[in-house]
Amino acid sequence: MHEVGLKPRERAIIVAVVRKGTNPDIVSEHLDELEQLLDTAGADVALRIYQERVRPETATAIGTGKLQELKEFVELEHASMVVFDDELTPLQVRNLEKELNVKVLDRSGVILDIFAANARSVESKTQVELAQLEYLLPRLTRMWTHLSKQFGGIGTKGPGETQIETDRRMYRTRIQRLKEKLNQLDVQREVQRKGREGLPRFALVGYTNAGKSSLMQAISQAEVLVEDRLFATLDSTVRAFSLPNGKRALLSDTVGFIRKLPPQLVASFRSTLAETVEADVLLHVVDASNPFYPDHIAVVEETLTSLGAHSIPTILVFNKSDLVHDQFLLADLGNTYPGCIAVSAVTGHNIDVLLQRMVDVADRLSTMRSLVVPWENMQAASKIYDLAEVIERTDGDEGMSLSVKISSDKLAEFEQRFAAYLVAVPQHTTS
Template identity: 50%
Template structure:
């Protein structure tokens, strides 16, 4: 039905139905344009329509469908991208009416992920998401679902081809989930085993500049391109923070508005770094006119992943692309604690390093803890929850120097003989003032470690 007339890129038309309550940007098709370009097509025309409810048969109204058909003829277009999710019947009716391929938003995003997947893990995740999306949309075709040919013994009496297709897809989905579950367990163990350094995860809207920022901070030389979803796999590098030492910095897949739920679930193992990070750095494109909507979309995905409560720094990137201070001030008025930077020029990286150091200090305490010799439970707890730097044995106790998460200090406060910050030794009146008799004479510890503002 559809054929290419030349060897150039496919010509595409963009379409969007704007429903009541939808967030309408200055250019309502800007993001879809970026997706279509990332998919390798040439955008030749655009069409939008405002309606109270979608047409149940063709999504667009009758007049707009005819307008789409004329656009296809005029531009000899091959594909129509909708910035909405369509039902299988709506896709079939639109294809019949316009004589062009019709692809909705979810299918386009899945196609981009499939083209960009490089590792075995990401390919499994994308295939699973595609199959779960395609299962209710199966037509009388099956060749993309399995390499095993159909034949004698593959169907029961009177069983239709479509039912066999669905059974094959369901079997493959089960196999993929089983394999991904093993990958997730292995990744979870790997990430959990990295207790030698604090971990920081970069999150943000796609094309916000996370990879560029990672390169600027770590000289990692990871791929950084001005396109949507340039990063699909998690990359982790060492980052040296001034006066603090090394931390692990991870760059993850970018998020997007209305990210398919099946894709989020499939990439759960890839996002394990984010789930177990000590700190999130949420990178936003401050130069985007849709920056508020993009920040909200990222928080929604984080909530879906169950990690919205993590300590997070908001980084306003690409300030070098902002011509008017009012544009940046508009964002800072809503997010006054955000940190403006330019990963491209290096501006603002020094305050960023300082803010990260302060944030990590909220998470970790460097302390010396006196533990009774017989208290093996507390000694084991310190080894399991913190990074033990040294042990010094005395007649009545063991002094353990350890870096501990602040959230794990409850058990220590209940059982330790004495707790002393290693960067602020408590002596004389200070020690007496900080001791709490109700807690067995244990010092109440609050450590603030503010690093130098020099860029690593």
């Protein structure tokens, strides 16, 4: 793992508050992931603590006894921070910091910090800052400001100390400015997107570190950042590439997902994720070597649903097959997830099979168009019948109204020839 946080590395105690009877394996997996997030952000985990509760304590998340125990451990371990796996309320953070006298963060705070460290482009920097401010706004209190001045490092990066000292109104003004800036960037993006119309669009999606960018390279030879690090990719990249049948298509790579991704981030990365939401086909990339891949699949599906992208045709791609030595497991994947493909972006195994599957899906993509052809132009109507599949026809005074389904390879030619007769907004469907 690469570290991106401030040096020297911090020492953290991590805490999970779980419902009574929760499977300890699941708790341990969640804490493993939090530890990986902290490692990426530049902190070592000194100790893990977990408490079963009917519900988290309103004031302090954990009970009084556990809090005293935690306080002793903080001193004993010389911890510089305490990180909770679940979202803390601003009140809980305040009370815990007061009691423990070290910085207290939740998982969202750590993820935001990693995003802040990894953002490179103007757009991702703006998006991260917006998400940070939205996250900090309700947490802005004298106590928080006081503490953030006192402690450096994880959780206090980004907007900067001077801005944290400013009042909420200035935060709101800044939030407004950032939103306006993102809207302007949206317009530029829209122009770029218009220039690419007509080609079938594939989008890589998946849990962070699943190998999306590696597959982007394997499929389109694009130069993209590949790193064994969470959230290496924060911008979307779009590349044209050739399918095995010679037809051109577009492939996009974008930010990965994770369990409990802060909603502020999902909201501010909306335009980056537009490449995903507007794709014709999704390649859902899963790290087959991670024992918790079923959870990862569920998290990605939930996130896609929240983005409104759940009904886009999807190819489930199990990546890192070279790391799976249990052949039964690989064989079993096909039974559990019919239609999935196991590939390796590193060895190139089955990439040809994946590409062929992409051809098959692209061939089945079609787009609906509506036209009205005047009676005096019946020659055009007969050409429309040649090029497209007519789904509905109504004859009226103005002429013949047609709803047609047109395959993606003929779309550009179709739109050019019959531009004068088109009447509806395009929408992709699969047949």
